[in-house]
Amino acid sequence: MSFAFRTPRRAVMTAAGAAAAVVLLAGCSAGGTGSEENAGEPVSGGNLVYATGDAEPTCLDPHVGGNYPQALAASQYLEPLVSKNVDGEFIPWLASEWQESEDGLSWTFTLREGVQFTDGTPLNAEAVKANIEHVQDPETASSTGYLALQKIESAEVVDDLTLKLNLKAPDSALLESFSMPWVALQSPKALERSQEENCAAPVGTGPFMVEDWVKQDSITMVRNENYNSPPADAAHGGPAYLESITWKFIPESATRYAALQAGEVHVIDNAQPDTIAAAENNDVIKHLDAPRPGASNRLELNTSKAPFNDPLVREAFVRAVNVNDGVSSLFFGTAERSYSPLSSVEPLGYSDESLFGHDPAEANRLLDEAGWTERDAEGYRVKDGERLSLEFPVSTNQSIPAEQSLFEQLQATAKEAGFEIKLNLLDLSSWYGALAENDYNLVSAPYTKVGPDVLRILFHSDSTVPAPSGYFANLSQVKLDELDEILTKGSETSDPAERAALYEKAQQIVLEGYYILPLYDQQNHFLYRSEVSGLRALPTVSTPTFYDAWLNS
Amino acid sequence: MPGSTPEQPVPGRPTVTDGDRGPARILGDSVRLPTTVRWLLAKVLGAVFVLWAVATLIFFGIRLIPGDPAEAILGGPGSQASPEALEQVRRDYGLDQPLLAQYFTQLGRLLQGDLGESYSLRMPVAELLGNQLPGTLLLSALALLVAWLLALGLACWSTLNGKAAAVVASGLEIAAAAVPHFWLASILILLFSNTLGWLPPVSTNSADGLVLPVLALALPLAGFLGQVMRESMLNAMTSPFALSARARGEGETGVLFRHALRHAALPGIALSGWAFGSLLSGAVVVESIFARPGLGRTLLNAVTLRDIPLVTGVALVSALAYVLVMAASDVAERAADPRLRAA
Numbered sequence: 001m002s003f004a005f006r007t008p009r010r011a012v013m014t015a016a017g018a019a020a021a022v023v024l025l026a027g028c029s030a031g032g033t034g035s036e037e038n039a040g041e042p043v044s045g046g047n048l049v050y051a052t053g054d055a056e057p058t059c060l061d062p063h064v065g066g067n068y069p070q071a072l073a074a075s076q077y078l079e080p081l082v083s084k085n086v087d088g089e090f091i092p093w094l095a096s097e098w099q100e101s102e103d104g105l106s107w108t109f110t111l112r113e114g115v116q117f118t119d120g121t122p123l124n125a126e127a128v129k130a131n132i133e134h135v136q137d138p139e140t141a142s143s144t145g146y147l148a149l150q151k152i153e154s155a156e157v158v159d160d161l162t163l164k165l166n167l168k169a170p171d172s173a174l175l176e177s178f179s180m181p182w183v184a185l186q187s188p189k190a191l192e193r194s195q196e197e198n199c200a201a202p203v204g205t206g207p208f209m210v211e212d213w214v215k216q217d218s219i220t221m222v223r224n225e226n227y228n229s230p231p232a233d234a235a236h237g238g239p240a241y242l243e244s245i246t247w248k249f250i251p252e253s254a255t256r257y258a259a260l261q262a263g264e265v266h267v268i269d270n271a272q273p274d275t276i277a278a279a280e281n282n283d284v285i286k287h288l289d290a291p292r293p294g295a296s297n298r299l300e301l302n303t304s305k306a307p308f309n310d311p312l313v314r315e316a317f318v319r320a321v322n323v324n325d326g327v328s329s330l331f332f333g334t335a336e337r338s339y340s341p342l343s344s345v346e347p348l349g350y351s352d353e354s355l356f357g358h359d360p361a362e363a364n365r366l367l368d369e370a371g372w373t374e375r376d377a378e379g380y381r382v383k384d385g386e387r388l389s390l391e392f393p394v395s396t397n398q399s400i401p402a403e404q405s406l407f408e409q410l411q412a413t414a415k416e417a418g419f420e421i422k423l424n425l426l427d428l429s430s431w432y433g434a435l436a437e438n439d440y441n442l443v444s445a446p447y448t449k450v451g452p453d454v455l456r457i458l459f460h461s462d463s464t465v466p467a468p469s470g471y472f473a474n475l476s477q478v479k480l481d482e483l484d485e486i487l488t489k490g491s492e493t494s495d496p497a498e499r500a501a502l503y504e505k506a507q508q509i510v511l512e513g514y515y516i517l518p519l520y521d522q523q524n525h526f527l528y529r530s531e532v533s534g535l536r537a538l539p540t541v542s543t544p545t546f547y548d549a550w551l552n553s
Numbered sequence: 554m555p556g557s558t559p560e561q562p563v564p565g566r567p568t569v570t571d572g573d574r575g576p577a578r579i580l581g582d583s584v585r586l587p588t589t590v591r592w593l594l595a596k597v598l599g600a601v602f603v604l605w606a607v608a609t610l611i612f613f614g615i616r617l618i619p620g621d622p623a624e625a626i627l628g629g630p631g632s633q634a635s636p637e638a639l640e641q642v643r644r645d646y647g648l649d650q651p652l653l654a655q656y657f658t659q660l661g662r663l664l665q666g667d668l669g670e671s672y673s674l675r676m677p678v679a680e681l682l683g684n685q686l687p688g689t690l691l692l693s694a695l696a697l698l699v700a701w702l703l704a705l706g707l708a709c710w711s712t713l714n715g716k717a718a719a720v721v722a723s724g725l726e727i728a729a730a731a732v733p734h735f736w737l738a739s740i741l742i743l744l745f746s747n748t749l750g751w752l753p754p755v756s757t758n759s760a761d762g763l764v765l766p767v768l769a770l771a772l773p774l775a776g777f778l779g780q781v782m783r784e785s786m787l788n789a790m791t792s793p794f795a796l797s798a799r800a801r802g803e804g805e806t807g808v809l810f811r812h813a814l815r816h817a818a819l820p821g822i823a824l825s826g827w828a829f830g831s832l833l834s835g836a837v838v839v840e841s842i843f844a845r846p847g848l849g850r851t852l853l854n855a856v857t858l859r860d861i862p863l864v865t866g867v868a869l870v871s872a873l874a875y876v877l878v879m880a881a882s883d884v885a886e887r888a889a890d891p892r893l894r895a896a
Contacts, residue, residue, distance in 0.1 A: 059675060215676070
């Protein structure tokens, strides 16, 4: 069976090969992310212990809510319709083929044959339809998945393995959305259980199954012996090598690293810059760097009020702070400076370094020009009796210590130009509260999503309208008709060249307007012991996958 | 937020116990009841009052902090809840009701013994507490025991070994009492796990997994208890009854163990109730650092997530444990000190 296909308009992707050749693809695609020094043959069996520093999910079904901790765990037991290879091209996973209609208003997905959920329910068009409806159902309380599937109006079962989706408007991000763990597929029979039951043990098609979840301690996942649905870039076929995974929650980073060193755990995530640097000198411990897609880590400058409603002050701020020195000294070479609104793993990311050079003299000139000519006794600039002061709420749940130190360094360098930065360390809920009250001039907020459509979420004026909770994603509060138009067009066009041009223009506008100060990629560092082989991160949202991994004793 | 460092202890009897004696006296004026019954009744009334106050303070306290519990229920970093989802959650959890209505609903449920369901873990709070309490109690009880042994040991040693030993002991106690839990825990991991490789950094209920967290909790407490115990022991050693014992030909060691030890233990017993409370707050830090499931870690997560039922549940259970330990320390104190029984 071949899955070469074309849309009437253009080729959505190049054929990736025959479904049976899944295994053959392994050799060329595993390079780059996996462990290179895989000596010897894969060994079957063993229990791998993974220690996460991310929060413990409140629900193991990533349709409910939808955050990164859920994506990390769910990548082991749930599988999405499509994936991406290391070159950023879409490749088959649970869907073997897909086709967009001429007008972009409908998509047809053909599912892989002979796949079963671990409760025995077959994977068919009905099942996918039930999943889409589950994500869209307000009772599910989905957030990330809900936003991703917003343009889907209805799903039609054409035949057992063919599903047609009707859209409200063309959606160029649809495949990107369907590659994310937040819309991965679950057994429709299992979804009919109560939400409590489904949260405790979702049923997917993945190489592992959730067996037990001891809250605040660990999740036990066991091998799915009937597994037959690896993504097209997997390194082998059939069931996973590992017999089980113990997914431990170890919030404290020093403890996590000590446990890795002691051999109590095999893999840790959220490795801190200092421990990564320490691990470089350690033969037993290896490093896997897998930056998250979507937005880069950036400071957003709130343009809805003084002083950042003045473009001169925004540029002055960007010129005044010395980001590069901070990044290189505090991150021990584990983070690279970004000059783009998008993550470096986004193929359509656009950078412009020239806009962000550290130039204190220029910063001073710009501030003079903007009328902030006086200085007070403490050296801060003053205009009409008001100090040039910036509120900067920082969420301690989302910001690692190195980043908080970076913010302190920015604070120090901004002071020389006469900016006062008030850093407020807050817990997550208080941080949301500060944003809802528009009580900020600077803010750093992560956003992970596959594809450049994240720009629409972050910079379209629609996103300045707060949800009833008070939260909104457009934290720089950019409202430009031109940008809105480009972002809407970009989300609707499937023509690669046109899409690339639109998103480049959108990023130019964002960068040149000094609405953000890009810092570095969203960090995703894994450290693992040398006895682990075949570990890689999925090229979609950079979650680790243990399907191809094994333990050398 | 629970404090990450315990409040500075105030030497002497904790005021809560003194307060508890109040109702007994008031009652005693009008109703003639046996002393023990009055004492017991006062304890129970005091406990009920403490539990009500805790439930009320937690309920309003957590609502004063900005942020929307509905958003917290749904989300976390990077996820944007849809308006529909938020509305659904508000309805499901009764967050759309006026604040006072929510308060009375919760109080009514608590009176029926229903602790509700956790927002963040989607499980009955009672079940969660049932799972987490034993681990924390084990940790706290062992820490209390170890602290006692260390404090008494140091007090005995310094008493028997003269001035220089007293100076050393006092220095050690002050240093230990001043060390914050999180720092001590990190140092212990660095030393015993990273460098020496003797003990695991991740705690379990097995013996080797308990050593480091118990030490992290016990050392600061031992320092504090030790200061009080040694003082009292030294006083006892120079008091007239010690003098007369010596006159009867008793050796220093005999005087210490037969007479002074009981005096040293008294303030220790009195402080143990308070100490237990401080261990529960120390557990917040220690359980997180050693990745140990328990009440402290549950509380930390629950506060971060604005999980009102869970925070209330943990606080109530902690308050109850505190009250019970206070009562137990009162009983022990009465047993050790005959003068109190007459009161």
